[in-house]
Amino acid sequence: MKRIFTLVSLLLIQISSFAQAPTWNNGIGQLIYNSCSNCHHDGGIGPFELMSYTDAVSYASSIKSHTVDRHMPPWKADPSYTHFIGERRLTDEQVNSISAWVDAGTPLGTGVSPVPPTIKNGAQINRLDQTTQSPKYTVQKTTDDYRTFVMPTSHTSLKYINAVEFIPSNAAIVHHIILYHDPSTVSRNLDSLDPGPGYASNGTGAESSNAKLIGLWTPGAGIFYLPDNMGYELPVGTDLVMEIHYAPNSNAKSDSTFVNFKYTSSTPVRVVKMEMPLYHYPPVLQQASLVIPANTVMNFSQRTISSNVTDLSVVGIFPHMHLIGRSYTIFAKKGVDTTKLISIPDWDFHWQGFYTFQKLIKIPKQSLIMANATYDNTTNNPHNPSTPPITVSAGENTKDEMMVTFIAYTTYQAGDENLILDSTLVTSGVEENRKSKIVIYPNPADDKITVSSDVEIKSLKIYEMNGRLISTYYNVESIDVSMISRGMYMIEVVTAKGHYFEKLLICE
Numbered sequence: 001m002k003r004i005f006t007l008v009s010l011l012l013i014q015i016s017s018f019a020q021a022p023t024w025n026n027g028i029g030q031l032i033y034n035s036c037s038n039c040h041h042d043g044g045i046g047p048f049e050l051m052s053y054t055d056a057v058s059y060a061s062s063i064k065s066h067t068v069d070r071h072m073p074p075w076k077a078d079p080s081y082t083h084f085i086g087e088r089r090l091t092d093e094q095v096n097s098i099s100a101w102v103d104a105g106t107p108l109g110t111g112v113s114p115v116p117p118t119i120k121n122g123a124q125i126n127r128l129d130q131t132t133q134s135p136k137y138t139v140q141k142t143t144d145d146y147r148t149f150v151m152p153t154s155h156t157s158l159k160y161i162n163a164v165e166f167i168p169s170n171a172a173i174v175h176h177i178i179l180y181h182d183p184s185t186v187s188r189n190l191d192s193l194d195p196g197p198g199y200a201s202n203g204t205g206a207e208s209s210n211a212k213l214i215g216l217w218t219p220g221a222g223i224f225y226l227p228d229n230m231g232y233e234l235p236v237g238t239d240l241v242m243e244i245h246y247a248p249n250s251n252a253k254s255d256s257t258f259v260n261f262k263y264t265s266s267t268p269v270r271v272v273k274m275e276m277p278l279y280h281y282p283p284v285l286q287q288a289s290l291v292i293p294a295n296t297v298m299n300f301s302q303r304t305i306s307s308n309v310t311d312l313s314v315v316g317i318f319p320h321m322h323l324i325g326r327s328y329t330i331f332a333k334k335g336v337d338t339t340k341l342i343s344i345p346d347w348d349f350h351w352q353g354f355y356t357f358q359k360l361i362k363i364p365k366q367s368l369i370m371a372n373a374t375y376d377n378t379t380n381n382p383h384n385p386s387t388p389p390i391t392v393s394a395g396e397n398t399k400d401e402m403m404v405t406f407i408a409y410t411t412y413q414a415g416d417e418n419l420i421l422d423s424t425l426v427t428s429g430v431e432e433n434r435k436s437k438i439v440i441y442p443n444p445a446d447d448k449i450t451v452s453s454d455v456e457i458k459s460l461k462i463y464e465m466n467g468r469l470i471s472t473y474y475n476v477e478s479i480d481v482s483m484i485s486r487g488m489y490m491i492e493v494v495t496a497k498g499h500y501f502e503k504l505l506i507c508e
């Protein structure tokens with residue numbers, strides 16, 4: 001039952017392993033497996049496999065060019081601005097190592113070859129409370145196909161969604177998914193008007209003004225977890241509304257996507273809301289209207305007040321523009337303090353996503369939430385859908401424009417700054433921990449715990465589950481926990497190799 005967390009980034013390990021000329025066996029192979037294979041495998045969204053040395057050699061020159069131009073792995077948020085969970089971004093050193101490896105003729109090197117990753121299929125959430133499947137749909141287009149499916153729910157009391165996972169049956173064609181719930185009948189009426197399963201949509205989100213965004217998925221995204229005591233409200237009788245973007249060239253291929261939920265079981269629940277504080281009309285928009293005349297590049301800005309009464313803890317952010325949007329930067333300001341939220345310097349409608357912060361971000365009450373965006377409605381913009389360009393204004397169609405940002409947040413509580421949201425650590429953490437042989441026992445514990453480790457332990461820290469640090473111990477291997485009241489805690493083991501997190505249950 002125990003889950004093991006670690007904050008050690010695989011990236012750090014990889015950088016250090018490139019002291020000599022890069023070879024497949026001394027680091028490149030592991031780098032490709034870590035950064036590319038979760039999309040580039042049999043049945044994945046990537047157009048070819050990167051699951052072996054031979055695969056990588058066959059595509060060596062395009063691997064080099066598309067990592068150098070940062071097209072791959074796709075990651076649009078500027079890492080020098082803010083960091084998020086699951087950042088699919090290579091460091092400059094890693095890009096250079098790949099190039100050097102390709103230039104040197106893709107050497108295999110000596111020693112043992114890395115083992116390709118096992119691509120997991122099926123549900124990964126450890127406790128599934130609800131699973132819903134979209135009806136089987138066969139794509140009818142050779143171009144992008146946006147389809148929205150409406151599925152009734154059957155729960156009989158208000159639920160709070162704590163974790164969401166999406167499992168397309170045909171991951172090779174699903175480009176991204178946006179999930180709402182709609183308590184009104186608007187979405188189901190649209191569905192009944194369209195003869196096929198679901199209804200045709202245009203990638204711009206739910207039509208119902210009552211719909212609430214509850215999740216987003218892009219290939220390679222893992223389970224979206226909130227801390228145990230947080231959840232999105234899912235009222236009784238509401239419909240799940242799932243817009244799926246099927247990639248071009250998926251004609252005649254079928255999919256049916258599962259969406260799995262885990263509900264929050266602890267009380268009291270901290271309710272997480274996904275709202276849209278920034279939208280493209282005055283008074284939030286600082287210009288009279290979002291209109292971009294043909295053959296112009298225009299800047300727009302937005303500002304709104306965060307909350308007059310409460311400090312907020314932000315979980316994640318979802319910026320949204322359409323095809324001629326080029327950049328979007330969002331931040332909060334209070335007095336002289338600026339809190340950076342996200343910067344997307346090279347917007348791409350095809351790689352939009354929900355970005356979850358690694359830790360909760362505090363936005364004090366009466367802050368301004370502000371944004372700047374650029375739109376390029378010239379022929380220089382490769383994504384411009386019209387040649388010659390035509391005047392574009394705000395609207396729902398893909399060829400119209402938008403400038404909106406959703407923010408997922410909860411009311412701030414003391415200690416939120418320490419709450420770690422990064423749960424990609426759940427899976428990578430287990431393996432890392434095994435390698436480093438850190439064992440914490442007994443767990444559950446009532447009296448004393450011992451930490452055994454093959455590397456020197458610098459300190460041990462115990463946190464409450466809300467992130468509050470309760471004690472730090474230096475240079476010890478055993479802790480007396482008999483004085484700590486019973487309950488679930490997080491223990492952090494700090495060693496020269498990094499940080500390891502594990503849940504610790506204290507019982508009587």
Ligand code: HEC
Nearest residue numbers: 035036039045046047062063066067072073074088219220
């Ligand atoms: C999140 C999923 C994902 C990840 C991670 C990913 N790719 Fe891709 N890759 C794609 C998709 C989808 C395409 C085809 C569409 C496109 O080019 O945007 C693609 C296309 C490519 C292409 C062909 C581009 C072209 O236009 O010819 C190369 C080369 C490539 N990927 C290499 C890599 C390498 C190397 C990595 C890791 C460093 C990687 N990819 C990581 C999804 C991914």
